[in-house]
Amino acid sequence: MTPPPRAGPNPDGQILMAKRVKPAKRGRAVSKPPRAAADELQTLLDFVRYAVSRFLAAKLAFAHGTTDPVAEAAFLVCEALHLHPDQFETFAAARVTAAERERILDLVERRVSTRKPAAYLVNKIYMRGLPFYVDERVIVPRSFIGELLDSHFGGRDAALIDDPGAVESVLDLCTGSACLAVLASRRFPNAQIDAVDISKDALDVAARNIAEHGLKDRVALYRGDLFGPIGPKRYDLIISNPPYVDAEGMAALPRECRTEPKLAFDGGPGGLDIVRRILDEAAHHLTPQGGLLCEIGRGRDNLETAYPQLPLLWLDTEDSEAEVFWIGAADIQSHPSRSKCIDSR
Numbered sequence: 001m002t003p004p005p006r007a008g009p010n011p012d013g014q015i016l017m018a019k020r021v022k023p024a025k026r027g028r029a030v031s032k033p034p035r036a037a038a039d040e041l042q043t044l045l046d047f048v049r050y051a052v053s054r055f056l057a058a059k060l061a062f063a064h065g066t067t068d069p070v071a072e073a074a075f076l077v078c079e080a081l082h083l084h085p086d087q088f089e090t091f092a093a094a095r096v097t098a099a100e101r102e103r104i105l106d107l108v109e110r111r112v113s114t115r116k117p118a119a120y121l122v123n124k125i126y127m128r129g130l131p132f133y134v135d136e137r138v139i140v141p142r143s144f145i146g147e148l149l150d151s152h153f154g155g156r157d158a159a160l161i162d163d164p165g166a167v168e169s170v171l172d173l174c175t176g177s178a179c180l181a182v183l184a185s186r187r188f189p190n191a192q193i194d195a196v197d198i199s200k201d202a203l204d205v206a207a208r209n210i211a212e213h214g215l216k217d218r219v220a221l222y223r224g225d226l227f228g229p230i231g232p233k234r235y236d237l238i239i240s241n242p243p244y245v246d247a248e249g250m251a252a253l254p255r256e257c258r259t260e261p262k263l264a265f266d267g268g269p270g271g272l273d274i275v276r277r278i279l280d281e282a283a284h285h286l287t288p289q290g291g292l293l294c295e296i297g298r299g300r301d302n303l304e305t306a307y308p309q310l311p312l313l314w315l316d317t318e319d320s321e322a323e324v325f326w327i328g329a330a331d332i333q334s335h336p337s338r339s340k341c342i343d344s345r
């Protein structure tokens with residue numbers, strides 16, 4: 001595999017030059033597709049168009065923060081040029097240098113040949129405009145909860161918690177890269193946040209993101225099984241994007257997702273093993289005014305069948321319908337879920 005492009009100037013202080021293509025040895029098959037000639041692609045937009053064509057021809061899957069080939073191509077082009085994705089439009093018609101051209105083409109070809117999510121190739125993803133470090137030790141952040149924190153907690157439609165400033169404690173269960181813990185720290189400026197994951201690898205990445213966002217004094221990381229490491233502590237808000245893929249979904253994961261940790265997807269045979277445990281135990285960890293916000297993917301029917309007594313409020317986002325539920329502490333407490341849960345596995 002080609003090593004990742006260097007960020008910043010190369011150590012020799014020279015401009016990185018386009019690599020010379022070695023002539024193929026006679027009698028050996030050339031497996032790489034021919035690259036675009038130097039003058040065929042010039043502007044950022046040209047490279048996005050080229051990348052989209054390569055991605056579509058290679059039938060890539062787009063499920064990692066960007067949902068379509070154009071957004072994914074624009075993200076990679078911007079990363080190769082050290083631009084924020086929001087700057088793409090400003091520079092769409094600008095031409096690239098020879099060194100930049102090589103960096104872009106390398107990334108495009110590595111995306112196609114490795115099938116790794118774009119975020120792993122550049123060790124970065126943006127969520128709600130904020131950058132997060134990622135590598136294969138964590139799932140690529142893409143939870144709908146990021147958008148819901150903005151839309152339903154203190155934004156214009158603030159409905160679930162009236163005053164974000166009054167939230168003093170948040171628990172992020174299954175934190176992965178800590179992306180949701182970091183976003184929660186911005187939405188709830190007075191809250192202390194605990195973030196739990198069972199994976200040491202994930203927590204190493206989480207620690208890096210917390211440090212990079214200057215949040216070491218506000219976000220505490222715990223390693224363990226769901227509520228295990230936090231004892232009897234209670235929180236004003238619990239957020240969780242747990243593993244929730246069922247056995248059928250696990251068998252059908254696209255190649256891109258197979259480069260992500262299995263532990264981040266596998267929700268047991270019916271997909272809801274971890275979600276059930278969260279629902280069953282949440283009442284013991286919420287303050288009276290608190291609530292639980294939990295993403296479960298397409299499992300709504302199964303969850304409602306298993307917990308017919310719980311008044312779950314289903315929330316939509318720009319790209320999802322009823323994949324996240326909210327339930328207030330009072331509703332969980334008055335409908336003790338464990339005793340009435342109908343096991344539908």
Ligand SMILES: C[S@@+](CC[C@H](N)C(=O)[O-])C[C@H]1O[C@@H](n2cnc3c(N)ncnc32)[C@H](O)[C@@H]1O
Pocket residue numbers: 138139140141142143173174175176177178179180196197198199202224225226241242243244263264265274
């Ligand atoms: C779907 S990922 C979510 C990561 C992150 N919150 C996000 O939204 O990108 C689920 C995470 O749950 C963790 N996990 C799986 N089982 C767990 C358990 N029993 N207790 C705590 N964490 C668990 C995995 O290691 C993984 O990081």
